[in-house]
Amino acid sequence: MTSDSASPGSSTEAFVARHARRNFVFNVIDGGVFWFGLSMVSRYTVLPLLIERLAGDRWMQGLIPTILNTGWLLPGLFLAPIVANQWRRKPMLVASTLFERIPFLMIGVMLLVWPGAPAWMLLGGFFALWTVHSLAAGFAAIPWQDFIGRIIPRARWGLFFGAQTGFGGALGVGGAAIATYVLATQPFPQSVGYLALGCFAAMIISFAFLLGTREPAIAPGPRQTIVGFWASIVPLLRRDVSFRTYLFSRAAISLSLTGHSFVTAAAIERFALSDGDVGWYTAVLLGAQAVANIALGWLADRWGHRQVLVLATLVGVVAMVATIAAPASWWFVAIFVMIATAQAGYQICGLTLLLGFSPTTERPIYIGVANAVLAPLAISGPLACGWLAEVTSYDIMFWALTLIGIAGAAVLGWRVRLPAHP
16 A cells, blocks of 8 residues: 655655646545535525425525534634644544535435424424534535645646536536436425435545545644634734735625525525426536536636636626526526536635635645634624525615625725735
8 A cells, every 4th residue: 555645755746746646636536526416415406495395484594504604614713723733634634524424314314214204303403414514524624625735736726626626517417417306206305315315425435535645744834722823813914914805805705605595595485496496407507517617717727816706706796686687487597507607716716815825834824814714704694694685685685795795806806916935
């Protein structure tokens, strides 16, 4: 068996170059098959359908992104210095991501074994398991982001993330076709249960490719405690003005694009969509995302990641304006194409811009600081959006998020500049 560590005397760069092709391919497959699994339980279509059918409360739609954002960001508030003190990221990543995948097995079993349980019980079980998934994703997030930064050469970041999510999107078209068929032919909520089991099966396959990745051992920088990490947040933000401005713009953009999580519920409410319609929109979303991920990854490496994120944000706000104006349900084909494009740009460039701000040894700290700054709004924002839709209307909520997105794109486009790191 080949060791994961670089041999004594060999440079990190040589180790990365020697395993670059293997790591690129294995991690494209890992991420692609992982996203294929998620495509069957899309948080933009299938999960909102589950909540709408079981509850119908607008504010409850906001719990899906709120729990996900909380789980994704909160562990980073104390995990960053722990990750930074390790020679490798893979052991922590492997342990965390296993618990990111198991909840979908449990969701599937719950909906298939107890389909007639009271709605509040199914909702409680779902949100409890969604919380476990989200927290595990958060524990995996910092080691995974730095893990990719270590094993993929900087010049190929855009291509890698575009290829990974593009491959996942291409597979996701098949996943969406499965979702469309299952939602149209199986009774509710068993239909969602079958899809959750399919998601878990795909995630186990992707896990095998993650295990096959080879990571270099890199000596950590000066040891830092959790208290030291918290104490370093304000000085870092004062020192790195461009990074601080980037976080402000990214927070606004993230809040704005939260509106996409409410589009399916708004469409169901306005046009009385069937479960099969939701499956069809899932296919449109994922097919468009497959193309957008590859195209925008390629474009970002040539035109610039900042410029592509600005473009993606503007496309995302147009999707919300179109949702307000839509006179018929067929408009949502184009709307979900725009949502796919916006989310692809945000996922690719939001991460690569963050990685671009920090030198290698400080990358976990920068990621942790970003989590600390973004967490409050990312956690409270979706709930606030759900509350606004509940007390006013979806249209007013979409207009408010459109203005926030335009402001965030303007700041990113005119005020943020990336440093030059080797």
